Amino acid sequence: MAFPDDDLQRIRREARFRTTRAIERKEGAWVWIDGRRLLNFSSNDYLGLSAHPRVIAAAAEAARRFGAGSPSARLLSGNLALHDELERALAALKGEEAALLFGSGYLANVGALDAVAGHGDLLLSDALNHASLVDGCRLSRARTCVYPHADLGALEALLRQAPRSDSAGGGRVWIVSDTLFSMDGDRAPLPELLTLAQRHGARLLLDDAHATGVFGERGGGLTDAPGVRGQADLVVSTLSKAFGVYGGFVAGKRAFIDFLRNRARTFIFSTALPPPTVAAALEAVRVAATEPERRARVLGLAAAACAGLRARGVEVLGEGSPILAVVVGDERRALDLSHRLFENGLFIPAIRPPTVPPGTSRLRISLSAAHEPEQVETLVQIVAATVANPDNGGEQV
Ligand SMILES: Cc1ncc(COP(=O)(O)O)c(C=O)c1O
Known part of the structure; x- marks a missing residue:
């Protein structure tokens, strides 16, 4: 039997065959x-925001005013004032200087990691991180070490072994972690990750996809906690979970966001989020904050x-x-x-x-x-x- 039937047969034998249900x-x-x-x-x-009347009305109104889709990437003619407004709202929600929208949370993780890390750099990634972080690590071509889930001792041992970025041959070091793990519902030890990053001169990228909207006084997520807010170098999240819409974003210092706008290939080479999606997400962020x-x-x-x-x-x-x-x-x-x-x-x-x-x-x-x-x-x-x-x-x- 030839590819792909042989592989399919193995996937079925392992009870790992997947189908979609309509x-x-x-x-x-x-x-x-x-x-x-x-x-x-x-x-x-x-x-429950995907069916909220205000969210649906915002999508319908934007479709009437701007059309169902975007005509091009943001850097060409795809950028509406609505995109900028949503980015400002997301930066404020996250307590960061700026934010950048991506086509999805997956694209945000892949694009951000590929942009900020490369040959000579080191990525330290939690063993239960989401596939999009895993794929971002792979695409970046940086060396990646996976540490056992939430194991601070193992992470610190890796940080100690990493060549200092100011030494010969030392690249940048990033710690990469989900905040709320999507398949276990447990949390990363965020204050400790921040302390380790600071102690060892590493950068920190946090993926707050499942926590944004759900935690924090106004839905800012787990990165909105005192002592954590504004402290990570990059915070990635999605509009597709608690906000009930679609799309992803990265928030952080303005210089990092300007850098991603210039270097993140999944941002540069992909069509802008459609106007109804952007308007719906903006309304969902507002509803989440006030309800x-x-x-x-x-x-x-x-x-x-x-x-x-x-x-x-x-x-x-x-x-x-x-x-x-x-x-x-x-x-x-x-x-x-x-x-x-x-x-x-x-x-x-x-x-x-x-x-x-x-x-x-x-x-x-x-x-x-x-x-x-x-x-x-x-x-x-x-x-x-x-x-x-x-x-x-x-x-x-
Ligand atoms: C932790 C985590 N990060 C990123 C993503 C990807 O987000 P999106 O569905 O917006 O592509 C998901 C969603 O599946 C996720 O669980």
């Missing part, structure tokens, strides 16, 4: 798939789900975040549980390698302000029944 209709936290109504617990729309009850709601619902599952004997990761993980280990078991949950009215896809390390396949449950407390109670009952006894399923929603 959502036919959406309403609040409900989705319809294959004509069936399911409660969606796999969305990153943490604040803190959305943050309280999603975190309260997640805390209730976490406590409810644990009370029923289910081991759960991610306490204190909108992301809960039930690690089951084997790919087949994760797939089987996900199918059974589907049969019982819950949409919770199985997360398998390479998204997570081998042997740690899991159910990733994400909460949203769009959920109702009764829906979370339903989640707890069905997941607990299904995990405890995968053969007899649970209750019907």
